[in-house]
Every structure is written in structure tokens, then in C-alpha cells.
Amino acid sequence: MPAGYPPIHPHPGKPVRTIRDAARDGQLMILRCRLCRRCVHFLAADLVEVVEASHPCHIAPFGCSKCGSCDYVDIQWRSPAPGDIGTLLIRRPVGWKRVWKTVRFGDGDK
Structure with missing residues (x-):
């Protein structure tokens, strides 16, 4: 049976690790697609700029x-x-x- 994701609201003594935490530690985020087998490496510090910093890792x-x-x-x-x-090839934002x-x-003042 496949392992499930960790709960979003774990025990209070063990808070959820966020992308902000990984960026603070200088870690790499590795995204793998099991359908097409693509593997991409990102710096967590770059992902903080793109997605919400409190997003769970x-x-x-x-x-x-x-x-x-x-x-x-x-x-x-991982570090x-x-x-x-x-x-190691990593994806970085260019612009x-x-x-x-x-x-x-x-009509479009907002």
C-alpha cells in the first residue's frame, strides 16, 4: 500500500515544515512526476518568491x-x-x- 502524505495538522510539538523553513536552511526542492518521469530541482529560496512562503513542503x-x-x-x-x-542542474527564475x-x-482601475 502506498504511503500517504503526512497530515497537514500534525502534533503541536512537531509543526508542519514549510517552504520558508526549507529556504532558511538553504535546501533544494526536488519535484518528480511519476507519470512522465520528469525530475526538476529548485532552490527553496526561489520558490518562496513564487508561491506562498507558508506552503507545506x-x-x-x-x-x-x-x-x-x-x-x-x-x-x-534535501540539503x-x-x-x-x-x-547539479536547477531551475531558477529569470524574470x-x-x-x-x-x-x-x-472599468479597469483596479
Whole structure:
């Protein structure tokens, strides 16, 4: 039987580990899609800028970018090893794409 996710509200003495905690510890987040077998590494500090910092580490923040599945994405976190420097490929944000839309003057003030 497959192992389930840890509960979202665990024992008060053991709070849920968040992406903010992983970023503070300088950890890597590894997302694996079990459907298309894609594996992507992120720095937790980069994910804090993209998703909510209080997001639990054991739940994937988004689906697979290759096949689009959300149900088959597993997430792990670990500290980088000395051998990872210069050899491990990680995804980093490069910039933000600004999206524009046309609205009538006075309708889109928000």
C-alpha cells in the first residue's frame, strides 16, 4: 500500500515544515512526476518568491510543466551536497512576464 502524505495538522510539538523553513536552511526542492518521469530541482529560496512562503513542503506547489499533471507530482527536500556544486542542474527564475489587457477607461482601475 502506498504511503500517504503526512497530515497537514500534525502534533503541536512537531509543526508542519514549510517552504520558508526549507529556504532558511538553504535546501533544494526536488519535484518528480511519476507519470512522465520528469525530475526538476529548485532552490527553496526561489520558490518562496513564487508561491506562498507558508506552503507545506510535503505538498507540491504546482503541477508538472511537461505533462500538466498535478496528481502524480511528488516533492522531496534535501540539503545540497558538496558534489552538487557545478554539476547539479536547477531551475531558477529569470524574470517576470508582464501581461497586458485592453479595458475601457474607468472599468479597469483596479
